[in-house]
Amino acid sequence: MTQDNHNNAYKFGMVIDLDKCTGCGSCMVSCMSENNVPFKEDESNKRDSITWMRVYKLTNGKSFPDTEIAYLPRPCQHCGGEGDHGHSPCVSVCPATATDYGYDTGIVSQIYTRCFGCRYCMGACPYHARYFNWWDPKWPEGMEKYLSPDVSPRMRGIVEKCSFCYHRYQAARDKAYYHGDKDHIKEEDYQTACTTACPSNAITFGDLNNPAHKVHQIVKPDPHPDPRNHHVVGKSRNPKVFRLLERLGTNPKVYYLSEREWVRKQGDHYLEGEWDKIKNHHGTTSHG
């Protein structure tokens, strides 16, 4: 071993402010164009369309005049798996090692040339973040010239998903190499396409391990396992922040922020009366 290739590990993550999100769909559009996602003749056919980033509509279920609406953008959650050890649901089931967990970045990869399309990962993903290519992508004539050369296009018969715009990380790392500081990628040098496209700045992206990064300051991830469930690591110490299906122990790196209690409640399924016991529990130190 003569070269040092191990930087202090990053843990890239995202926090989305659902009170700022207007549901405009800019994140979805920017994601598709950034990542060469093919569009379909009928995008309303959800069994066929591919949306790495997808905006869901939430409602509090009350009738007028108490109706409230919120929108929830959902990229790949880049789960750390139980105990945050890298055993993401999709990674642990892939028979082809076409998806792995990058311990240096915390990002779950998807290697299109390796995938043979068994779709086991799609079944394992609790967030429906993975999509199958039922057809080869078809671009209107001339449009293939507008494809990004930094992202490999996919073919029929394989699975794809959000990569946290990994090619932007690769570019940022190249830049860091050039400037002689390969271990410190600047916050502004690596931002995902959806983050930069959001007109209301609802999305904040950065290194969850770095206290100087905005995402860390908002989320304040708890480094200790949740005393109620040891599989859960990195629970937010901010009472307004939650993760989707957090109690599963998948440890997603995508956090959501909302002032509204009914929105936070929609992050998981709760039995009657369960929510009231859980809602005030936020990480170890906030209890202290």
Place this chain on the structure above:
Amino acid sequence: MSELENKAKNDSTISAGEKIAQKIKDDKGLGQGVILFIIAFVVCFAGSTLLFPKLLYSKKEQPFNFDHYLHVYEAGDCEACHYLREDGSFSGIPKLETCMECHVEEPLGVTDDEVVFVKEYLAKDKEIPWHVYAKQPDCVFFSHAGHIDTGARMDFNECHGPIEETKTSRTYEENRITGYSRDIWGKNIFGIKKNSWDRMKMDDCAKCHKEETGHQGYCFQCHK
């Protein structure tokens, strides 16, 4: 005495070793089989090594001959044309614009290749469609910044061979099935590697990474 009796008498007089030797001598069928097998093996072996590469790879000539030796001599070093940009990306094969920093108006030199360059590309302001020997498949991300002086301090030759000494551009060979350059698999059809630049498959990247960094890297380190 009948013939049979004679044989029986003779048999009893010769040793066991001679008997076996006689048996092998008589067994002419086996010998022919072995010879046939060897011939078939040689034919198939020769066919696969000589004919198969010709079937698998199509040959393409470069638009015109490029003299690396001369250009390195005139321009001083590799970085004059192949350099890192300030954002850390690699310039790769220079565009016409870079060529025109020296090749302005008057042709430099009197070779036929210079005539092709000036008439076909410079005059028409058309980019030269070079075939890139080292071009990796589409799914591969390679960081020059991470490997050369700014990173692992590797020498250009380690991957590209002694390219600065070449005076002619060799024929580009393209895999008919995958469309990849032959340099990825390597010239040797069995994948035997003598020099570090002979082959540039994923295993070669992973091997070096494992030796140099202690880990072959996660998928996304080299994939996109």
